[in-house]
Amino acid sequence: MTEVKSPEVPAPPAAVPDELAPGRARWHGLRPYLPLVALVVAVILPYSTVQLPGVFEGALNSPGNLQLLAICLVFGGLAAGYDLLFGRAGMLSFGHALYFAAGVYGTAILVTKAGLPLWQAGLLTVIGSTILAGLLGAVALRTTGIAFAMVTLAFAQVGAILVARNFGGLTGGEEGLTLDVSGLPSALVGVANTVNLYWLALAYLALVVFVVHRVSMSPTGRVLAGLRDDERRIGVLGLDPYRFKLVAFTLSGGLAAAGGVVYSLLVGASPHITSSELTLSLLVMVVLGGPGTRWGPVLGGILYMYLDHRLTAFGTSDAVNSLPAFLSHPLSQPLFVLGTVFILAVYFFPGGLASLRTRLHPVLTALRRR
Amino acid sequence: MSTVILLTLTGLGLAALYFLVASGLSLVFGLADVLNFAHGLFLGVGAYATWWAAGNLPGAGPEGFGFLVAVAFGVLAGALVAVLVELVLIRPLYSRTIEQVLVTVGLSLAGVALLQATWGADPRTFPRPGWTREVTSVLGANVPNAGLLLIVAAAVVLGALLAFLRFTRYGLIIRAGVENREMVTALGIDVRKAFTLVFALGGAAAALAGALGGVYFGTVSPGQGGSLLIFAFIVVVIGGMGSVVGSAYAAVAVGLLQQFVNYYGTSGLGDICVVGLLAVVLLLRPQGLAGKVAHA
Numbered sequence: 001m002t003e004v005k006s007p008e009v010p011a012p013p014a015a016v017p018d019e020l021a022p023g024r025a026r027w028h029g030l031r032p033y034l035p036l037v038a039l040v041v042a043v044i045l046p047y048s049t050v051q052l053p054g055v056f057e058g059a060l061n062s063p064g065n066l067q068l069l070a071i072c073l074v075f076g077g078l079a080a081g082y083d084l085l086f087g088r089a090g091m092l093s094f095g096h097a098l099y100f101a102a103g104v105y106g107t108a109i110l111v112t113k114a115g116l117p118l119w120q121a122g123l124l125t126v127i128g129s130t131i132l133a134g135l136l137g138a139v140a141l142r143t144t145g146i147a148f149a150m151v152t153l154a155f156a157q158v159g160a161i162l163v164a165r166n167f168g169g170l171t172g173g174e175e176g177l178t179l180d181v182s183g184l185p186s187a188l189v190g191v192a193n194t195v196n197l198y199w200l201a202l203a204y205l206a207l208v209v210f211v212v213h214r215v216s217m218s219p220t221g222r223v224l225a226g227l228r229d230d231e232r233r234i235g236v237l238g239l240d241p242y243r244f245k246l247v248a249f250t251l252s253g254g255l256a257a258a259g260g261v262v263y264s265l266l267v268g269a270s271p272h273i274t275s276s277e278l279t280l281s282l283l284v285m286v287v288l289g290g291p292g293t294r295w296g297p298v299l300g301g302i303l304y305m306y307l308d309h310r311l312t313a314f315g316t317s318d319a320v321n322s323l324p325a326f327l328s329h330p331l332s333q334p335l336f337v338l339g340t341v342f343i344l345a346v347y348f349f350p351g352g353l354a355s356l357r358t359r360l361h362p363v364l365t366a367l368r369r370r
Numbered sequence: 371m372s373t374v375i376l377l378t379l380t381g382l383g384l385a386a387l388y389f390l391v392a393s394g395l396s397l398v399f400g401l402a403d404v405l406n407f408a409h410g411l412f413l414g415v416g417a418y419a420t421w422w423a424a425g426n427l428p429g430a431g432p433e434g435f436g437f438l439v440a441v442a443f444g445v446l447a448g449a450l451v452a453v454l455v456e457l458v459l460i461r462p463l464y465s466r467t468i469e470q471v472l473v474t475v476g477l478s479l480a481g482v483a484l485l486q487a488t489w490g491a492d493p494r495t496f497p498r499p500g501w502t503r504e505v506t507s508v509l510g511a512n513v514p515n516a517g518l519l520l521i522v523a524a525a526v527v528l529g530a531l532l533a534f535l536r537f538t539r540y541g542l543i544i545r546a547g548v549e550n551r552e553m554v555t556a557l558g559i560d561v562r563k564a565f566t567l568v569f570a571l572g573g574a575a576a577a578l579a580g581a582l583g584g585v586y587f588g589t590v591s592p593g594q595g596g597s598l599l600i601f602a603f604i605v606v607v608i609g610g611m612g613s614v615v616g617s618a619y620a621a622v623a624v625g626l627l628q629q630f631v632n633y634y635g636t637s638g639l640g641d642i643c644v645v646g647l648l649a650v651v652l653l654l655r656p657q658g659l660a661g662k663v664a665h666a
Contacts, residue, residue: 092468146399146403146471147607150604150607151649151652153600154649161638161641167636167638276596277479280407280475329487330483330484330488336479336483339480342472342476342480343459347473350469
């Protein structure tokens with residue numbers, strides 16, 4: 001291991017600020033614009049007819065692929081919003097599915113049963129869900145740590161029961177609720193208009209990333225980071241941890257509800273989104289991506305949903321079916337693959353995808369020097 | 371009157387199921403601070419192992435003594451899986467609570483998917499002795515025998531656990547460890563052995579719950595553990611983490627409340643009342659009914 005002995009190698013690499021590293025000035029000047037470039041690429045993506053065999057079936061801008069991409073984007077945004085709780089404030093909530101489901105079902109019920117126009121339904125839903133998150137958070141935050149996780153889990157379970165039992169015939173029970181398209185703007189209805197939904201999902205993702213970024217850079221965000229690292233110290237400094245945590249919880253719930261509005265337009269309401277498994281998969285997305293980073297949870301969310309959809313196709317492909325039964329059966333279950341990857345990630349990549357750059361840095365410098 | 375008795379006894383049957391799952395969870399949490407999401411997996415393993423043994427294991431079968439062998443096999447399988455999980459996955463992550471939770475979350479997702487991959491997503495008919503399908507008349511109420519079996523089993527487990535905690539050396543270490551783990555370690559006792567033991571006990575109890583739950587419901591399915599687990603969590607929080615007796619009280623309260631409200635109110639209202647009870651207990655007594663002390 002020659003690179004360990006050489007004195008020039010910065011150790012640990014992450015501690016060296018980018019502007020001090022020689023020869024990277026141009027790259028450094030370019031970096032702030034990268035998200036903008038990525039956004040522009042994502043916006044003009046639906047105009048491309050590139051074929052990516054093995055990655056997407058058919059042309060990139062076919063409605064099916066755009067739908068899949070839009071779902072991925074919505075979950076990227078959801079994971080980023082959940083990271084505001086888990087990664088930035090250190091609150092382990094197991095009830096995030098509730099606010100997402102409130103957004104989905106709120107929109108579907110207000111549009112289909114109450115006949116409201118979409119913008120009113122969406123606005124009312126987001127406001128209502130944010131208030132709900134504030135109220136439930138006010139109760140749940142009286143506990144901390146693991147008890148908080150269990151209480152949020154229990155609240156979310158009530159939501160799941162309410163939806164499944166179909167009180168008053170509002171939620172459609174097991175069958176779910178399809179959106180009544182007659183009340184929607186025509187630009188959002190029909191297979192040919194999937195591209196508009198894609199842009200809507202992209203706008204949602206951009207909004208969440210912007211909000212989370214602004215919050216985490218604000219004084220409030222610094223207090224949240226302090227809460228994550230040492231809650232008692234924040235209390236000693238004369239700040240009330242409860243109020244800051246409630247702000248983060250409410251904001252995160254509101255963002256999830258906004259994602260639910262987009263999701264209800266994309267897919268419709270079905271009871272499985274109320275289950276605790278959705279929250280668990282959000283947790284998996286954030287940890288896989290890298291908690292507490294700006295792009296990690298987004299990437300994790302997009303990748304998770306993509307794999308969740310594509311692994312089903314992979315599991316039934318010939319390559320897997322030709323394997324012996326003890327291999328092919330588990331591999332045909334997307335959750336088995338994702339769960340195993342997740343456990344491995346917790347052990348070997350605690351920082352998730354976002355830490356890959358700093359982890360690979362020593363290897364890359366060693367290669368470059370050769 | 372007979373309705374009330376029937377509801378009480380079926381509610382107690384449900385409570386027995388909750389207790390079997392929650393007692394292990396509670397001890398594991400009290401001692402090792404691990405919130406074990408994979409506990410539902412132990413239940414699933416126990417149920418499927420019993421189901422498999424009744425059909426395939428020589429000497430085991432769906433009736434009489436054979437059924438006892440099948441259940442014993444299931445319980446053993448559950449305990450074995452629990453020990454393996456503790457040794458391989460949990461032990462390297464001691465005192466890193468969040469990572470432990472994450473690993474058990476991943477395990478619960480992957481494990482249930484593995485059960486589903488092996489035996490399919492559809493419920494399987496569970497082999498159950500003929501007498502468990504019949505009813506016994508108790509004070510004019512016809513109570514299903516499977517429910518009574520659950521109550522008896524839970525009472526036996528409760529008694530055995532309490533005797534173990536109170537009268538054995540390892541029970542003493544576990545009780546002391548729940549109260550103050552650092553002190554036990556400082557006294558030169560390897561508390562990690564107690565962790566493994568607690569995992570084995572919890573896994574065995576959960577596997578027993580899986581096997582008897584299979585008898586009670588008549589079917590096994592991969593997701594069965596997950597839905598029970600949420601109520602077991604509620605029982606653990608209400609009862610106070612680390613307390614076996616608290617779990618028993620809380621299980622009885624939750625089971626009865628759920629059964630009565632679901633019968634006299636709308637179906638599903640009982641589940642919501644249970645969460646309401648949880649909220650009330652947390653607001654009035656955040657440490658739970660019995661606090662973080664392993665009462666024996």
